[in-house]
Amino acid sequence: MIKIENLHASIEDKEILKGLNLEVNAGEVHAIMGPNGAGKSTLASVLAGRDNYEITEGSIDFDGNDLLEMEVEDRAREGLFLAFQYPVEIPGVSNINFLRTALNDIREYRGEEAISAKDFMARVREKSALVELDAKLASRSVNEGFSGGEKKRNEIFQMAMLEPKLAILDETDSGLDIDALRIVANGVNKLKSPENAIVIITHYQRLLDHIVPDVVHVLYDGRIVKSGPKELALELEEKGYDWIKEELAQA
Amino acid sequence: METINKTSHAFISDLNPTEIGIHPSVLEAANETLSSTQIPTTRVEAWKYTRVAQLGKRKFQKGSDSVDSIDGFRLENTQGPLVFVNGQFSEALSDTSSIAKGITAQPLSSLGSNALPTSIVPLHHELFHAINTVHLNDGVRITIDKNSQHKQPVHIIHVVSGEDVMANFKTVLHCGAFSEAGMVQSFVSLNDSNGFVNATHEIFVEENAHFNLDKIQNESPGNTHIGTDQVVQDANSVFTINTITLNGGLVRNNLSIEVKGQNCETNLNGAYVLDGKQHVDNHTTVDHKVANCVSNELYKGVIDDHATAVFNGKVFVRQNAQKINAFQSNGNVLLSDSGSVNSKPELEIYADDVRCSHGSTTGQLDEDAIFYLRARGLSEKSARRLLVSAFIGEVIEKISYPASKEYVFSVLCDRFGWNFD
Numbered sequence: 001m002i003k004i005e006n007l008h009a010s011i012e013d014k015e016i017l018k019g020l021n022l023e024v025n026a027g028e029v030h031a032i033m034g035p036n037g038a039g040k041s042t043l044a045s046v047l048a049g050r051d052n053y054e055i056t057e058g059s060i061d062f063d064g065n066d067l068l069e070m071e072v073e074d075r076a077r078e079g080l081f082l083a084f085q086y087p088v089e090i091p092g093v094s095n096i097n098f099l100r101t102a103l104n105d106i107r108e109y110r111g112e113e114a115i116s117a118k119d120f121m122a123r124v125r126e127k128s129a130l131v132e133l134d135a136k137l138a139s140r141s142v143n144e145g146f147s148g149g150e151k152k153r154n155e156i157f158q159m160a161m162l163e164p165k166l167a168i169l170d171e172t173d174s175g176l177d178i179d180a181l182r183i184v185a186n187g188v189n190k191l192k193s194p195e196n197a198i199v200i201i202t203h204y205q206r207l208l209d210h211i212v213p214d215v216v217h218v219l220y221d222g223r224i225v226k227s228g229p230k231e232l233a234l235e236l237e238e239k240g241y242d243w244i245k246e247e248l249a250q251a
Numbered sequence: 252m253e254t255i256n257k258t259s260h261a262f263i264s265d266l267n268p269t270e271i272g273i274h275p276s277v278l279e280a281a282n283e284t285l286s287s288t289q290i291p292t293t294r295v296e297a298w299k300y301t302r303v304a305q306l307g308k309r310k311f312q313k314g315s316d317s318v319d320s321i322d323g324f325r326l327e328n329t330q331g332p333l334v335f336v337n338g339q340f341s342e343a344l345s346d347t348s349s350i351a352k353g354i355t356a357q358p359l360s361s362l363g364s365n366a367l368p369t370s371i372v373p374l375h376h377e378l379f380h381a382i383n384t385v386h387l388n389d390g391v392r393i394t395i396d397k398n399s400q401h402k403q404p405v406h407i408i409h410v411v412s413g414e415d416v417m418a419n420f421k422t423v424l425h426c427g428a429f430s431e432a433g434m435v436q437s438f439v440s441l442n443d444s445n446g447f448v449n450a451t452h453e454i455f456v457e458e459n460a461h462f463n464l465d466k467i468q469n470e471s472p473g474n475t476h477i478g479t480d481q482v483v484q485d486a487n488s489v490f491t492i493n494t495i496t497l498n499g500g501l502v503r504n505n506l507s508i509e510v511k512g513q514n515c516e517t518n519l520n521g522a523y524v525l526d527g528k529q530h531v532d533n534h535t536t537v538d539h540k541v542a543n544c545v546s547n548e549l550y551k552g553v554i555d556d557h558a559t560a561v562f563n564g565k566v567f568v569r570q571n572a573q574k575i576n577a578f579q580s581n582g583n584v585l586l587s588d589s590g591s592v593n594s595k596p597e598l599e600i601y602a603d604d605v606r607c608s609h610g611s612t613t614g615q616l617d618e619d620a621i622f623y624l625r626a627r628g629l630s631e632k633s634a635r636r637l638l639v640s641a642f643i644g645e646v647i648e649k650i651s652y653p654a655s656k657e658y659v660f661s662v663l664c665d666r667f668g669w670n671f672d
Contacts (some may be wrong), residue, residue: 048626076628088623092641097670098624101637106628141641158627 001026001166001197002067007058008222009039009046016042018222019058024166027194031208031233032201034219035241040201041085043219044170048082049075063165076102077109079165083155083172090142095154096124098142099161106162127160131187149180156187167191168199173207185210205237218244258289260382262307266417269387272364281384288378300561300593301503301532306475311447313388314416317341318441321408326654329406329435331356336410338388338418338448344408353399354432359390359421366392367423379477383419383451390421393434395460397427404433404463404652411439411446411470420450426460426488433463435655440471440498452480458512459487463651468504469497469662472527479505486512493650496523496531497662507536513543521550522646524663525558525590532561539572542602548579551646553639554590562594566609570601579609584616584642586635616642640669647671 002024009017016039024030034040046053047060049072060067065078090098104114115123128138131153143151152172159167169188173181188211192198200211208216208230216233218226220241225248226232236244269278290307291298314337321334321344333356334344340358350356359366391407411418426432438448448470456462470476476499484490496502508517523531537546552560562581583592596609616638624634640663647663650656663669 050622072622072625073628073630076626082626084623084626088617088619090617090620090623090638090641092644093637098627098629098637101633101670102624102627102629105630105633109628162627 001063003061005059007046007060008056009042009053010056011042011053015056016053016222017046020219020223022217022224024197024199026197028215029192029198029200029211029213031213031216032199032219032224033203033205033216033233033236036203038219039222040219041170044082044085044168044201047080047168048072073105074109076162077106081159081162081164081167083152083159083167083169085170085174087143087151087155089144091144093142095138095140095142099124099158102162123161128157130160130190131156132183133157148175149177152176152180152184153187156184160187160191164196166197166199168201170201171203172200173202173204181207182210205233208233220244220248258286260285260290260307262309262311263382263386263417265310265312266386267313269385269419271359271387271389272362272366273384273387274368277367277369277384281381284376284378284381285385288376288381290378297534300559301501301530303501303503306447309445310415311417312415313337314411314413314418314446317343318410318412321410324408324410324437324439326406326435326437326658328403328654329652330354330401330403332406332408333358333391334408334410335389335391335420336412337416338409338420340389350405351401351403353396354401354405355392355394356405357392359387359392359423362392367421377479379449380451380479383421383449383479386417386419387421388419390423392423394425395427395430395432395462398429399427400431401433404435404465407434407436409436409438409448409450410441411443411448411474412441413446414444415446416443417447417449420448422450422452424452424454426454426456426462428457429459430457431461433465433651435465435467435652437658438468438470438476440469440474443471444473446470446473447475448477450476450478452478452482454480454482454490456482456484456488456490458485460485461489462491464492465651465655466492466494467497467655467659468495468499468502470499472498472500472529474499475501477503477505480507482506482508484508484510484512484515484517487514488512489516491518491651492520493646494519494521494533495647495650495659496521497659497666498529499531500529502529502531504533506534507538509538509540510544510546511540513541515544517544517546519546519548520646520649522643523550523552523560524643524667525552525560526555527558528556529558530560533563535564536567537565537577538567538569539575539577540569542571542573542575544572545576546578549646549649550580551582551643552592553584553586553643554592555586557587557589559590560592562592562596562611564595564609565597565599566607568598568600568602568605568607572602573604575602575605575607577605577607581611582642583613584639585613586616586639636667636669639667640671644671
């Protein structure tokens with residue numbers, strides 16, 4: 001699905017990613033954990049195509065395409081989805097209008113017909129139920145006046161509507177209370193399939209109680225320094241990251 | 252303004268004196284202003300950002316009084332229309348039979364010597380208003396009977412057509428006490444070039460009357476439009492005007508509202524959408540003379556290419572006008588590096604127990620929002636359209652009548668591809 005090799009990325013001449021390698025296959029769930037400043041959000045931004053990062057080295061292959069050469073919207077149209085850590089509020093643009101425009105732009109890119117109003121509304125109803133998002137929120141302005149939990153649920157609702165091949169959840173769990181966390185996790189679990197893949201970027205282990213990863217990676221100082229089974233997340237939660245740093249120092 | 256005796260205005264020397272029955276004293280005052288007032292330069296404060304001097308180098312003619320068809324300008328669920336071509340009433344294109352009982356709508360030319368017995372608008376050396384009076388082609392007088400209520404607005408269509416045409420047009424409106432009614436006024440172009448529409452409104456909203464006016468300007472990019480609108484509100488009345496400028500070359504809207512009675516509500520909304528080298532200038536004044544009133548003003552503009560916009564909104568709260576709530580806001584989005592905006596919201600408050608606010612913002616579209624939308628698969632163009640539609644949509648949504656709203660939506664969709672679902 002996606003293969004990241006020796007990725008180096010800088011912002012304002014400061015190198016953040018220092019040779020990151022990661023491969024995720026269809027049907028897999030990967031978790032990327034790491035301390036603050038390790039480069040987790042930089043990785044998410046680079047994948048989505050934010051242009052304030054400079055890629056100095058390395059490659060990203062996304063389903064046979066050179067991801068780094070693709071426009072932001074083309075990445076989305078090819079099936080990449082980023083659930084934002086801080087979803088943007090867009091006053092005056094309704095969720096519905098936004099998602100219909102998005103779906104139809106994606107369909108046009110793929111040479112498909114525009115979705116009918118009836119099918120679209122049926123899909124909105126079905127998918128908003130998946131994340132227990134009030135239908136009223138679906139017709140409100142994008143994220144405007146939403147609580148933190150509602151914003152994150154709205155991200156997963158959009159993911160459900162767009163059915164991406166690869167979803168990257170950037171700290172989707174941060175700031176959520178336990179009910180919202182459960183709802184978000186349930187939504188993601190229902191969207192999991194053998195055809196798609198999910199990368200969960202998180203600071204904490206608790207989301208991984210609900211969405212069980214196949215692999216857990218530790219991102220530290222711009223590189224993946226350790227990978228292991230889901231138990232690794234528990235170990236990190238318990239012991240913190242210092243022992244990883246010590247291991248690295250000894251190596 | 253500079254005053255020189257016996258100024259001659261070559262640009263209007265081909266126009267005939269009005270044949271409308273204007274009261275001799277009004278006509279005399281207008282002639283006096285005309286002969287003593289020059290075209291304002293940008294050294295005149297009120298015209299600082301709007302250059303009209305070049306009008307003086309042109310030569311305007313009276314236009315034809317008919318066009319082949321007004322299809323495309325008619326609106327559903329309205330009364331009328333009354334159609335004026337280059338300021339002149341066209342009986343053939345109008346439908347006066349659909350005007351409801353309780354409303355009288357007559358061309359000024361049908362009213363004989365008593366068409367305009369007085370005028371509420373003091374001339375104040377306003378050249379364009381004086382020209383409008385002296386060379387008035389025609390206009391419409393609308394009277395809403397006391398206590399009469401009407402859901403459907405009266406539709407007035409003003410067409411400018413032909414080359415170098417000047418149309419001097421006037422609307423006089425009386426809303427009787429306790430009446431409820433409205434008007435949609437469409438200013439449109441048909442096969443015109445370099446025209447000049449010089450229009451005035453005089454509107455009296457009597458006690459407890461409710462009146463809505465949707466003023467839709469969609470003239471060609473070569474046209475000049477100067478509007479001088481004066482409104483007087485009596486006690487307990489509600490007046491709403493939505494000024495939507497969709498197209499036009501140089502547009503200047505002078506809107507002045509005098510709130511004379513207590514417990515009035517005044518709503519002024521404006522939207523302007525400019526590209527090319529268009530210039531739109533909205534000058535508004537709300538004068539709160541008495542206590543316990545509210546006014547809400549929201550003007551928003553989208554400016555592309557080399558276009559320029561001006562907003563100058565003034566709110567007066569006079570000394571005895573306590574407990575006034577006056578809100579004024581102007582927002583602009585610049586879509587290009589070469590467009591510009593001059594925004595000047597002003598409050599002049601002489602009372603001490605009032606709640607007033609004003610604000611002005613001018614900026615570009617939110618790049619974070621554009622990235623967010625693109626990250627969901629929208630093209631950059633779609634993303635920008637969606638954000639612009641949302642921005643200007645706040646005003647468009649305030650348009651009083653569905654028919655005029657639909658018309659505005661369709662023009663914006665055809666012209667810019669904007670969508671307002």
